[in-house]
Every structure is written in C-alpha cells, then in structure tokens.
Amino acid sequence: MRPRWVRTPADPVLLVLGLAGLLMAPWFLLAPAGAGPASGWLLQSAIDATTVVIAVRLYRLPGTTRHARRFWLATAVSMSLSGIGDVYQSTLVLTGLDHGVISPVQTAFVVTGMVTVVITMLCHPLGGAGRQRLRLWLDASTVLTAVAAFLWYFLLAGELSGGKAADRLAATATAISMMLVTFGLVKLIFSPTAPFTRLAGMIGALGVAGTAIGAPVMTALTARPDPGILQIAQLLPCLLIPMSLRIQEVQIRRLGGRRETAERRGFSKLPYVAVAATQMLLVVALIGGNLGLSIWGVTAGVVLSTALVLVRQMVAFHDNERLVVQLSDQKEWFSALVQHAWDLTVVTRDDGTVGYASPAASRVLGADLAGVPIGEWAHPADMPVILDLLARLAAAPGTHADAEVRLRHTDGSYRWLHVVGTDLRGNSSIAGIVWNGRDITESRRLQDELRHQATHDALTGLANRALLQQRVREAVPHTRLGVLLVDLDGFKQVNDEHGHHAGDQVLIAVAQRVTALLGDAGTVARLGGDEFAVLLPGADQAAATVLAGVLAAAVAEPIPVTGAVVSVGASIGIAVGTPADADRMLRDADAEMYRNKQSRRAAA
Structure with a gap:
C-alpha cells in the first residue's frame, strides 16, 4: 500500500497562519514609507514565538519517543534564540539605530540557534543499515548540493564578490546555517526514524530553504525589486516553519499520539527534483553570458541527457515499487494463511533439529519447536515409525512419505498427527525435510473407541x-x-x-x-x-x-x-x-x- 498523508481538518492555527500570509502582500505593498521594515521584523518575531509555542507542545505530546522529544526541545531552543535576535533587530529598527544593516548580534543569535538544531539532527539515529543507509546519505547529499548551488548563485557569490566584510561574513554564516538545517531536515525525511511525518518535514525544509534564498531569488528575477516584495519573499517561507510544526501536531493528535510507524516509505522524488532544478539553474546562469553555439549545444545535450536519465530512473523506480508492493501483498497473503492455518509445517535440518515451525505448532503442541530436536517431542514407541519414514525419504529424495505419530504436548499429553514428509535437502532455499502435519487426535480417539467397541x-x-x-x-x-x-x-x-x-x-x-x-x-x-x-x-x-x-x-x-x-x-x-x-x-x-x-x- 502506498503511504497516505493523514488528512488534517480545518485547524484554527493553520487558518490564522494562512490568513497572515494572505494579508502580508497587500500590507507590505501598500504600507507607508518606513513602516515596512519595522512591521517586517515584528512579524518575524511573532513567527518565531509561534514556532516556539508549537515546538513545546510537540515536546509535551504523550507517546513521543526520547529522540523525537530531544528534537522538538532543540527546535524550541533554536527558535527562541532566533526570536531573541529578531526582537533585538526590531528594537534597533524602531529606534532608528539599525542604519539599514542587520546587526551582528541578530546574526549571532540566529546562527547559534541553527547550529543547535543542526547538531541535534546530526545526532538523531537514522535507522536502517548497510546499503539502505548509504542510499539515505546519497539522496540527502544530492538535495544538499542543489540547495548549495542555489545559495551560491543567488546569495553567496554576490555577497562574497562585493560589499562590506561584515556583511559578507553575516550573509555567509546565515546561508551556511540554513543550508545545514535544510540538509539535516532532508536527511531525516529520508530516514525511517524521522520525528515528523514526511509532509511536515517537506514543508519545514521548504520553509528553511526559502528563508535563505527567497529574497535573493526575487532580486535576481526583478532588476530593481520593491522593498515590500523583498520582505514578502523573505517572510512567506518563514510562515511555512510554524505551519509545518502545526501540521505535525494535528496529524499526531489525530493518531492518538501514535507515530506513523506503519507508513511505508517508498523511493523519494526529492533527489531527482533537485537534479532537475540544478540543471535549470545552469541554463539560467548561462543565459547572461556571451556564449557561442558550441557551448549552448553542449549545454542542451547535458540537460537533455540528464533529463532522459532521470525519466528512465523514475520509470524503473516506479516499476520496482509496483513489484515490491505486489511481493509485499503476496507475502502478507501467504503469511496470513500460515498464521491462521491449523495444519502445522515443520522443517528439520540434517541433525534432526527444527529449523522452522509454523505458528500452528504452538496451537497444536503448546510450544514453538524451533531449535529443538524433533525426537524429543516424539512418543518413544513411535520412534521406529519416524526412523522408517526418514529411511524411505532418504531412499527416494524429492518424494514424500506419510505416517501417523504421536508428539508430546506441553501439558504432558500426546497428540496424534498425520505427517507427510518431503525431502527438500537438495533445495538450497529449504535445505531440510519439510513435514506437514494435521492433528488427528480426536479422529484417532474415535477410531480407537470404535475399535474397542468392536473387539x-x-x-x-x-x-x-x-x-x-x-x-x-x-x-x-x-x-x-x-x-x-x-x-x-x-x-x-x-x-x-x-x-x-x-x-x-x-x-x-x-x-x-x-x-x-x-x-x-x-x-x-x-x-x-x-x-x-x-x-x-x-x-x-x-x-x-x-x-x-x-x-x-x-x-x-x-x-x-x-x-x-x-x-x-x-x-x-x-x-x-x-x-x-x-x-x-x-x-x-x-x-x-x-x-x-x-x-x-x-x-x-
């Protein structure tokens, strides 16, 4: 079954956040001169406070695991530090002491908060092992590379090539911090032990990345952007962060505090979207240059070949996922049959020990036979019958032989079973003798009673x-x-x-x-x-x-x-x-x- 997101109801907090996002555009576009920056920093501080409150609520949710609780605590601390920095910057703007630049104090608080949550995410257990964990790191690194490319093109390259040293340092520190947070979120999204649902994680990652590149992208798209538009581009992604946390809370509360552990995580499309976005960024970067037809031909070939490879990989992954779903369904169907069957199946190794016993063994004999020599459960008088069965099976491999024997129940009584043995020691996937047994104790008791009455x-x-x-x-x-x-x-x-x-x-x-x-x-x-x-x-x-x-x-x-x-x-x-x-x-x-x-x- 493909994973399905839990449908969230009309939540008042989400409605308020969404309404704030809608009202943001007309306010910043029509605000009086000088009111925009101050209201922007105040709104940013309010967003930080809202995020802290929701993170604390997630921390206190019943049923939250130890690692998830640590993550939400780190989130609350990080946003508290960011809020302190934003309140400080708001004070400077309201008093006219900002001089049009972002204070190093604000940058220090924001970066410290980001580093706190990054360390927590890097210490979060990933789950999985071997190649599964390698795929997780490769997918996360692919997305991180794309985010780094966008940050470099829209922010870092311009900041590092001009402007004051302090501004360059602040921009670089903020961008790197946001990039690391995005990487941590993406890594957890791919991990089966993520403290959040995939929907909440993707919205949060989009908000963090958008906070870093929103304004630079808008600047690149418009030659002389309006200050109000830049503030909208900066604040709208910030609203996604508390919205993602609230979506997480609503989903978890609807599940009664349970984590969506049953959600099967198929392959993620994020790495392929990241590769495609990076290719498009390459084209955008080349448009401004004075390039000849040869360079454009090579570029077109690179982009097209990459797109074809991505499409081919997506088709292959879809086919594999469909096959995995079919195999999973067949496995569940077979498992359900075995779990509820009253006829037991036992596989014995060459030394006579039981390598596998179906659940019916516990129902018929009161215990799991796995790892125990089958002779310990057989009635002593029936051992010659079992030895004769083994001799017949050894004489004709691949065939089957049957007999009626008694096996001991855990209560000390013996149950009569009609067993059919098949020698599959030559089959590498089985490598043993398969015994299918049916409990015939009641029929044997009836037969013995009728035989006694007749004699x-x-x-x-x-x-x-x-x-x-x-x-x-x-x-x-x-x-x-x-x-x-x-x-x-x-x-x-x-x-x-x-x-x-x-x-x-x-x-x-x-x-x-x-x-x-x-x-x-x-x-x-x-x-x-x-x-x-x-x-x-x-x-x-x-x-x-x-x-x-x-x-x-x-x-x-x-x-x-x-x-x-x-x-x-x-x-x-x-x-x-x-x-x-x-x-x-x-x-x-x-x-x-x-x-x-x-x-x-x-x-x-």
Whole structure:
C-alpha cells in the first residue's frame, strides 16, 4: 500500500497562519514609507514565538519517543534564540539605530540557534543499515548540493564578490546555517526514524530553504525589486516553519499520539527534483553570458541527457515499487494463511533439529519447536515409525512419505498427527525435510473407541470372541497354546431371584477376578451370556489344569450384589494345542466343559 498523508481538518492555527500570509502582500505593498521594515521584523518575531509555542507542545505530546522529544526541545531552543535576535533587530529598527544593516548580534543569535538544531539532527539515529543507509546519505547529499548551488548563485557569490566584510561574513554564516538545517531536515525525511511525518518535514525544509534564498531569488528575477516584495519573499517561507510544526501536531493528535510507524516509505522524488532544478539553474546562469553555439549545444545535450536519465530512473523506480508492493501483498497473503492455518509445517535440518515451525505448532503442541530436536517431542514407541519414514525419504529424495505419530504436548499429553514428509535437502532455499502435519487426535480417539467397541464386551470390558480369534491368529506358529472355557453354574438362579441387574454385577465381578488372577499372562474373553474363555500362550496341560483349579476357587467366592450376597460356581473345559489347532481346541474345551457341568449337576 502506498503511504497516505493523514488528512488534517480545518485547524484554527493553520487558518490564522494562512490568513497572515494572505494579508502580508497587500500590507507590505501598500504600507507607508518606513513602516515596512519595522512591521517586517515584528512579524518575524511573532513567527518565531509561534514556532516556539508549537515546538513545546510537540515536546509535551504523550507517546513521543526520547529522540523525537530531544528534537522538538532543540527546535524550541533554536527558535527562541532566533526570536531573541529578531526582537533585538526590531528594537534597533524602531529606534532608528539599525542604519539599514542587520546587526551582528541578530546574526549571532540566529546562527547559534541553527547550529543547535543542526547538531541535534546530526545526532538523531537514522535507522536502517548497510546499503539502505548509504542510499539515505546519497539522496540527502544530492538535495544538499542543489540547495548549495542555489545559495551560491543567488546569495553567496554576490555577497562574497562585493560589499562590506561584515556583511559578507553575516550573509555567509546565515546561508551556511540554513543550508545545514535544510540538509539535516532532508536527511531525516529520508530516514525511517524521522520525528515528523514526511509532509511536515517537506514543508519545514521548504520553509528553511526559502528563508535563505527567497529574497535573493526575487532580486535576481526583478532588476530593481520593491522593498515590500523583498520582505514578502523573505517572510512567506518563514510562515511555512510554524505551519509545518502545526501540521505535525494535528496529524499526531489525530493518531492518538501514535507515530506513523506503519507508513511505508517508498523511493523519494526529492533527489531527482533537485537534479532537475540544478540543471535549470545552469541554463539560467548561462543565459547572461556571451556564449557561442558550441557551448549552448553542449549545454542542451547535458540537460537533455540528464533529463532522459532521470525519466528512465523514475520509470524503473516506479516499476520496482509496483513489484515490491505486489511481493509485499503476496507475502502478507501467504503469511496470513500460515498464521491462521491449523495444519502445522515443520522443517528439520540434517541433525534432526527444527529449523522452522509454523505458528500452528504452538496451537497444536503448546510450544514453538524451533531449535529443538524433533525426537524429543516424539512418543518413544513411535520412534521406529519416524526412523522408517526418514529411511524411505532418504531412499527416494524429492518424494514424500506419510505416517501417523504421536508428539508430546506441553501439558504432558500426546497428540496424534498425520505427517507427510518431503525431502527438500537438495533445495538450497529449504535445505531440510519439510513435514506437514494435521492433528488427528480426536479422529484417532474415535477410531480407537470404535475399535474397542468392536473387539470388547460392553458390560465387562473383556475381549470378545472376535478379539480372541485375532489373538490366536497373531500367536507365533507352532507354539503351545492353552484354552480354558468357563461356564458359570447357578447364574440363571441369580437372575431369577435377584434380577438381571444382579446378574450383570456377577458377570462384572467374575471378569475382574479372572483378570486379576491372570494378569498379563494371557487373554480373558467373554463369549456371550455367562460363558468366558481364557487364552494361555505357552501353557501345557499341567499348567492349564492348575490355573483352572485356582480360577474355579476364585469364582466360587461370595459376590455382593444389590441387597444380597450370592455365590456361583464354574464349570471349566481345558484344551491344549498349537494356533493351527484353534478350532479343534475350542471344540474339545467346550465338550469337556459340558461334561464337567453335567457331573457337577449329578453330584448336586
């Protein structure tokens, strides 16, 4: 976006200053003889006082930076010194003691004030670095050279070639002071740390430069200028100085005390205007001489070639600025996408440390991963998965591979992420592996819940028949397996006498007892109703028989249910074999279980 000046409202101070400028012309052109110089010095003193008041107000504005406050204080001091000198000169004029010349006292006060503000501006931090600062100095020096050329042509050359030594010294000191102030202002205008907006700075610089060359230019343009016209040419630029300060105050107050730091400073046209003005001054200077066609031809060629170069540079700068704006817009667009994306992007270096992590990393994991080895955030059980991903990427550079891994959140929990890695270590602008990750914790939790529901009994939380069969298939081939089928005795009586809720409590209690008894040595499953199964990897017939006895005793312990204590028994069938004999083992265990049940009933 191109910088825009803050639009100022109709300000009463600016209106008064503008009205003073309008009334200045008829007053000095129609003033009685002798009244012009006195009123001119009095008006100059009033302008100085107004500038001091506004500078102090800018110094006191809230939110003003330390360096800006120092600048406005120096401005107030400088204009106070100039005001003292102008009041002194006004007194001499009113009393008739000026003798038509400017007092050295007035010159000394003005020069001292100018030197004060020049030193402050030279000490003001410029900001930027390297070539940016070099461009700033070159642009400022170009404008200064043009101002110096105008001062020399319209003021210094004439003063130094004739007149009294004191007058020459005063004119030279004043001109040099004004030139240095103009240079300081121009330097700050180009600087990104200027204590004023560009509009206020340009108006102020124009006022300072105009104060130095206004009257000499008018003298050069008119052979015998009217004294009133000279005073107008001298005072009108002076009015621009308090106007620039007031514009600055109005703009800053409208911004609530904030500096226009967001203003993007594109290339400045001032250096090119300065070069063009200097070329025109050259032509004006040559007009008065008795020159031949050869000199004029060379002059025309120099001016035309300079103009063409300036136009070419301006066109190139406009194209560059438009390109910079487009790139800036694209950068802001991409940055906005990255800033608000929930899918995180991470770039890891060869040593595994994170070189870049998008803002989504902080939202997903609670912290920025930059500079930390990615392995420190991965779940230990998922490190083989990550190593496999890296191996696949190394085997096929430029391709991508994906997996689901867990990364640790700052709260200690782990988040599931589906990550896609792309090996871009061969790309010099990336020089790393790019990981794009999406948080799938909730979907994984839902999948795990659905998977658990599909493989576990809803009442007891034990494995169901499907999971039991899966565990048999997953067993190492040719290893021994023991299977126990358990059917509860007396369970129907509990349901009939105490209700199905009591029966559910019995089933839950039996599941807990069997699970606690078996631990991690096998798998306990509920096959349906009051029938359970126990899978024992590596167990032989003797071990299975011992476990069956312990299990039957545990089940037979009294079970408290709502409003009563009940007891059930367990009929257990045992079979031993290999995973390939799973169907046969289940049939044999089932047959033995029913034989044991019939025997227990007959004994009862």
